[in-house]
Amino acid sequence: MFPNLALAYLFLYICTALVAVGVILLFAMKMSHNGKRRKIEFYKLKQRDYFTYLQTALTEDSPLRLPPGKLAPLERRVIQSKLIEWIDQFKGEYRNKLIVLCREAGFVEHDLKELSRIRYGRQIDAAYRLGGMRCPEAVPGLMELLKEEKPGPMAIMIGRSIARCTIRQGELKDMLALLLTKGKSIHHLAADILLETSLDTSRILIELLEDRNPDFVKVGLVAMWGQAVPEVMPALDRLVGAEHQDVRAEAVKLYLSASPALQDETILKLMQDSDPEVRAEVVQALGSKHAAGSIPLLRKALRDEDWGVRYNSAESLGKLGEPGFEALCQAAVEGTGAEREIAMQQIESTMQHSGTDHKAVDQMIAHNKKRLLYDRYFGPVRGNRITSKKRTGVAAVGGDYTA
Template sequence: MFSNLALAYMFIYVCLGLIALGIILLFQMKIKHNAEQKQSELYQKKHRDYFMYVQAHLHDDVSLELPPGNLKALERRVIQDKFMEWIEQFKGEAQTKLIGLCKEAGFVELEIRALGSFRYGRRIEAAYRLGGMRAEEAVPALEVLLDRTKYGPSTIIISRAIAKSADRPDQIRAMLSKLLSYEKPIHHMAADILLETRLDSAGLMRKLLDDPNPGLVKVALVAMWGQAVPAVVPALDRLVGSEQKDVRAEAVKLYLSSNPVLKDETIAQLMNDGEWEVRAAAAKALGPLHAAGSIPLLSAALQDENWHVRNNSAESLSLLGEQGFDVLCQAALTRTGAARETALNRIERIMAKESDHEAVDQMVAFNKKKLLYESYFGVQPNKRTVQVARVGGDYTA
């Protein structure tokens, strides 16, 4: 009994000791961090004139001088951080000068050596800093580090560093292939990393669209969103018929977003595709394209088994004037199940926007739909006061 009680007391004392030790370590870390922050601010003030000198001569035809004096480790880090910040901000000759200055100051060499550090965190920090300095000579070492790193946030940091630093297209392709080899749904992340490169993005995307790896093709297609790359648009015609459903779906979305003139047989082919992503993309595009001839196909698509296809079809019908709205009203009255629910939901959303129309043409279009609605469902009492377009001046004299 006594021995058990003594053991319990000993356990409590050990726990209290560990807790006290942890608190002391946390306080030490906090004090150290605060001291480094304060010292960093002092170094920033110390080198303010040098920073102003660099900024003033970035766009001049002169060679920039190295940081003055014998620099301490933290002092070098402060200057390096400032250079990395400017490299992100500037382009062209100014960025090239800053990259060269980082090499001359020894910052790049120091971080390359740190890639072999025993501390994992230091290796990842070095990769991040090398990417920030666009250190093309560090790409081989970064590729080795990427091969040895298990999938996680660190792989994204290393991959982004390679994309920023690479000076050859094959390095970008190898990095993307390694990312996709983890078999994770990261195509959008990979596309974002791809756009970090300093290389010709149009040439890269054109090569990736012709790559035998469908994953790389999809990354290129995703990267094209929001990018004006006319040189690669012709490849979309070929990819729209790809056997890979993911590639075909992305290609169709891009193809339709370019506002093409669609033939009736093309519309029918897209709306009857075996993949719901393709049907949904086609249904969503037909409304903004004002393809009134597609109304029968959109009407049939209200009964599609996929919610996205049904919803996009109803949305496009609502954009196709009175004829499209009439089809929605008929579907709400005569059909059953999901088709009826989808049509009713879209009609309710349209009628709920009665007070949102300010332009005369918008109010006229809404009033026509309102008359159609009342012809099918009757007049709704005490619903809202209908806006009337006022034309002319005040005639009450």
């Protein structure tokens, strides 16, 4: 009994000692962190005049001077962080002058050595800073680090640093190939990273869109959003009929948003696509572009087997003024099943929303015209409530409904 009791006491002593050591370590780490933060604030205040000088000297023709005096390691890091922050903000000559200053101050050389260290934490920190300083000679080391990196935010950061550093288009594609192995749904992030490069993006986008790798094509298509690159339109026209469903759907979205006028042959071909996402994008674009001539096509799309296509078609008809609204009324009266249901939903939504604001005269006139159409097909509107009972005798379509 006594040996067991002694063993229990020993176990309690050991646990108490471990807890005490843990508390002491946590307290020491907290003190160290707070002390480091105080030093950083002190160095920022100390170098305030130097930062003011740099902001003024950037607009002058003379080269930037190095920080004065001998600097502590943490003080150098504070200055480097400020320079990287400005490099991200500025472009052109200002950015180039700051990059040269980073080299002359020895920041680039130091972080290149850190990148080759064994400790993972130092490598990651160096990778981030080298990307911020746009260091081309760091690309091989960053590539090796990206190869070994597991999927996650660190891989994204390393890829972004490579895009910022590289001056060769081939290295950029190699980085994309590696990055796309780090996750299945990473194409949007890869496209965002791609646009960080200082290279000519139009040439890169053309090469990606013409590549046989569908992942490269998807990255190129995503990167195209918001970019005015007329040279890629031939490749985009070809990708509208691509074999891969994801590529085709993304290409159709971009094509519909980039084309000011849609050809009838192209629209009819896309509406026969087996992918419902493609058909839904087409009918949505017809409403956004106010293509009144597409009303028969949108009316037919109300009978599509996919709910998204039917919903977008009804939305588009609601955007096409009186002709579109009348087509919805006809679908609600003459249609059956899903067609009639989606048409009635859109009619009720249109009447409720169009009747809420009569401040503008044109809005009031448009609402009154739609109300006359509604009365003709379904009966009068009482207040803001809409009755869905159909009249026994439906009036013929046509006539002048000017309020």
